[in-house]
Amino acid sequence: MAIIIAVLAEVAFISLFLITIGRRRKFISHYPELKRFYDYAMLSFLVGVLGKSVFLLLDLRSNGLLLLTSEQVNLVNAVGNLLALLAAVIFIAGWWSLLTVLTERYELVPVIEFTGKEEGEPLKPGLYLCNLPNCYPVIAKLLRGRAGLIVSRHPPEVVRERLNIEKTPILWLSTVRDKNAVSPTRLEFLLQTMVDFIRKTDDPKIIFLDGVEYLILENGFAPVFKFLTTLKDYTTIYNTVVIVPLNEEALDERIVNLMHREFEMLRLQP
Structure with a gap:
C-alpha cells in the first residue's frame, strides 16, 4: 500500500511540474518582472521531483521489489539528500529574487517641482x-x-x-x-x-x-x-x-x- 501511495505521489508531482511548464509563458506575459522567480521555483520543483524519484528506489527495496546492496543504498540515499539540498538552495534563490522585486518597488513621492498657479480658470479634479x-x-x-x-x-x-x-x-x-x-x-x-x-x-x-x-x-x-x-x-x-x-x-x-x-x-x- 505504501509503495502505491509513493508512486501516485510521484505521478502527481510530475503532472504538476508539466502544468507549471505549460503556464510559464502566460505567467511571464502578465508578470515579466517575476520571470526569474518563476524559473527558479520551476527548477527547484524539478530537482525536488528527481530527488523524490531517487528515494522511490529505497521504497521499492523496502517492499522487496528491488535488490540493492548496502553500498548502493548508501549511494542512493546520498544522491537523494544532495538533490533535496540543491532543490532547497534553488528555491531560496528564487525566494530572494521575489523579495528583491517586491521590496525595490519604485517609491512614488508627491513633489511639487514648480511653484505658482496655472493661468486662467482652475481645473477641477x-x-x-x-x-x-x-x-x-x-x-x-x-x-x-x-x-x-x-x-x-x-x-x-x-x-x-x-x-x-x-x-x-x-x-x-x-x-x-x-x-x-x-x-x-x-x-x-x-x-x-x-x-x-x-x-x-x-x-x-x-x-x-x-x-x-x-x-x-x-x-x-x-x-x-x-x-x-x-x-x-x-x-x-x-x-x-x-x-x-x-x-x-x-x-x-x-x-x-x-x-x-x-x-x-x-x-x-x-
Whole structure:
C-alpha cells in the first residue's frame, strides 16, 4: 500500500511540474518582472521531483521489489539528500529574487517641482482626454503648484528632458526589467500604484497617463475602460487631475465615442 501511495505521489508531482511548464509563458506575459522567480521555483520543483524519484528506489527495496546492496543504498540515499539540498538552495534563490522585486518597488513621492498657479480658470479634479498633437506644454503648465506623476510609453530620461523635470516620479509602460517600469498587462498593479500616489496627500496633484492605446492593445478595451473609470472616481475624492492623451485615429469609432461619453475633453490650451 505504501509503495502505491509513493508512486501516485510521484505521478502527481510530475503532472504538476508539466502544468507549471505549460503556464510559464502566460505567467511571464502578465508578470515579466517575476520571470526569474518563476524559473527558479520551476527548477527547484524539478530537482525536488528527481530527488523524490531517487528515494522511490529505497521504497521499492523496502517492499522487496528491488535488490540493492548496502553500498548502493548508501549511494542512493546520498544522491537523494544532495538533490533535496540543491532543490532547497534553488528555491531560496528564487525566494530572494521575489523579495528583491517586491521590496525595490519604485517609491512614488508627491513633489511639487514648480511653484505658482496655472493661468486662467482652475481645473477641477477629474479625468480629462487630451486630443492635442502635443500635450506636453499643457502638462508643463498644469505641473505648476501640483505634485505630478507621469506614466508614459517613453523612457523616463526622454520624458524628463521634454518636460524639464527632475524630481517628478515617472513610471515607464514597458516589459523591460527596470525599477521604473510597469508591464502594460499589469493593470491592477498600475491602478493600485497610482491610487497609492493619489491618496498620499490632499494637496492638488496631476497624473499624465500617456499610452492608453498601448494598454488597450495589450489588455483589450473593456479592462482599460474599467481601469480609467475607477481612476476617475479616485480623482474626485483626492483632488487630482488626470490627463489622458488620446489618438482617436488609432482607435475604433465605438471606443472613441464611449471615451467621450464618460470623460471630459481638456479645454485648456498650451
